Amino acid sequence: MTQLTKKTDLEADFLQLARIALSGRTQDVQVILRRAAKRYHQFVPQFADALMTLLHELPSQASPLRRQAEVPLPVDLDSRLHLMRVEAEPVLDHEPVFAPSLEASLRQLVEERRNPHALVRAGLDPSRAALFLGPPGVGKTMAARWLARELKRPLLILDLAAVMSSLLGRTGSNLRHVLEYAKMIDCVLLLDELDAIAKRRDDRGEVGELKRLVTVLIQQIDDWPSSGVLLAATNHPDLLDPAIWRRFDLHVEFPIPNEEAITRFVEGTLTPYFPAAREWSAFLAVAFVGQSFSDIERELSAARRSAALRDAPLEEQFAGLLTNKSIPKTRRIHLATALVDRGLLSQRRARELTGIARDTIRSRTSLKKKVVKRKNGRAEP
Ligand SMILES: Nc1ncnc2c1ncn2[C@@H]1O[C@H](COP(=O)(O)OP(=O)(O)OP(=O)(O)O)[C@@H](O)[C@H]1O
Ligand SMILES: [Mg+2]
Structure with a gap:
């Protein structure tokens, strides 16, 4: 039987x-x-x-690029504009800084594609679709680019917010075209700003068109081949339709960076043009904590521009960031003391820049020296 x-x-x-x-x-x-x-x-x-x-x-x-060239890129029928961005050979300006658990998830996605046999032998499928969740500017798009580079595949980006602004009825067929196209080539496809389309279907005022659109998306995700890499990114996971949410078998959280991650990021960014990058990175991390990588990048560039225009040392500009009043005073005292201790600033400059009185700085630095002396077993004066 x-x-x-x-x-x-x-x-x-x-x-x-x-x-x-x-x-x-x-x-x-x-x-x-x-x-x-x-x-x-x-x-x-x-x-x-x-x-x-x-x-x-x-x-x-067969090179994905060659095959790609054989199939014309999908275009919007009204505007004739291309529906998505294609990065044939994705490059990164700098290496990303990923939190350890995030890096583990991304590396596993790569490994699943590189070694599908191991999964098949265990009766498993690779994870088909991954949802990147997190606030703006913390590396969701960058991670898609990184994955594509690691897998040596082209990156296709469909910005759903942009596509949604055209006719809704047209959006469904545009979405279908893009996904049909992406299925034909070995690529990494990123559906950016997924929440633009994936709103809860029970939203008030939502039209039938939008429901149909969600259905198209669900069908397309279901048909997506497991050899492909389908990614979607959102800043508003709460807006996602639960049916769409469930379709993604991997949910990857992109957190706001902590001090350690910012230190690595600042050091990596500054090193090429700032010799004291290593010494300053940990201090700057204190000033930047709570911000996204892209905001920090913007602040660093602004500091560089300002220093260049004033023909002033970058150190001064950076020290100025530590006067930021949102940093608690105790933390600023600690920073000012540490900058002086390490010989990065004079006491006078530390006071001018961080707003901490010289006496406070002096007493802390000398206190520290006394503790060190005591530890070394020397007699105190
Ligand atoms: N984890 C990271 N490591 C290094 N640089 C980063 C990281 N995240 C963001 N950046 C920097 O910030 C820029 C913007 O990041 P990205 O576009 O990936 O953010 P996003 O999470 O996709 O934001 P959005 O939700 O607005 O699309 C990147 O080009 C990069 O320079
Ligand atoms: Mg993005």
Whole structure:
């Protein structure tokens, strides 16, 4: 009976495969073969392994760029403008700083694509779609670019907020075109600002068009091949329709950076043009804590511009950031003392820049010296 069922399955699969292959839907052929490899692994493991090897090797033999060039980029039918941004070979200006748990999730996404056999053998699918959640400017788009670079795939970015501004009815077909296109090539597809479309379906005043749009999105996510990388980013996860939320099997949180992450980021950013970057990074991290990476980047650039125009040392500009009144006074005293201790500022400059009285700075620095002396076992004066 089992044998018979298997034979019937095999025939059904073969027929379906033939039908789809003959209609030229290569991407769907891949999906079916992948499913078959998984299903048959239990009965005919060698056959399943051979199938997986083929699936893994063949797409990479043809360059994604070459294949991409064969298929025209989807355009909006009204405006004839391209619907998405394509970065054929993604490059990063600087290396990203990821929180440890975030980095682990992203590395696993890469590993799942690089080593699909291990998952198939364990009867598992790679995670198909990942949702990037977090406030603006903390690296969601950058992470998509990083993933594409690691996987050596082109990055396609569809900005849903931009697409949504056109006719709603048109948006559904535009969305379908983009996803159909992206399925055909080995790429990383990022649906940016997903909340623009993925609003709760029970919103008041929401029109039928919007519901249809959500349905299109859900269908497209369901049809997405597991060999592809489908990412979506949002600043407003609370606006997402639960049905869409569920479609993403990986939820990746992008936090506001902590002091340690900011220190690494500032050091990395400043090093090329500022010799004392290492000494200053931890101080600046105190001033910047609570801000996003992109805000910090903007502040650093503004400081550089200002220093260049005034022909003043960058140190002065940075020390000025520490006068920021949002930093608690005790913290500022600590900073001013540490800057003087490390010889980065004179007591006078520290007072001018941080607003902390010289006496306070002097008493703290000398207090510190006394403690050090005591620790070293020297007699106190
Ligand atoms: N984790 C990070 N490490 C290093 N630089 C970062 C990081 N996050 C952001 N940046 C810097 O800030 C810029 C903006 O980041 P990005 O576009 O990735 O933010 P986002 O999370 O996608 O924001 P939005 O929600 O507004 O789209 C990047 O180009 C980069 O220079
Ligand atoms: Mg972004």
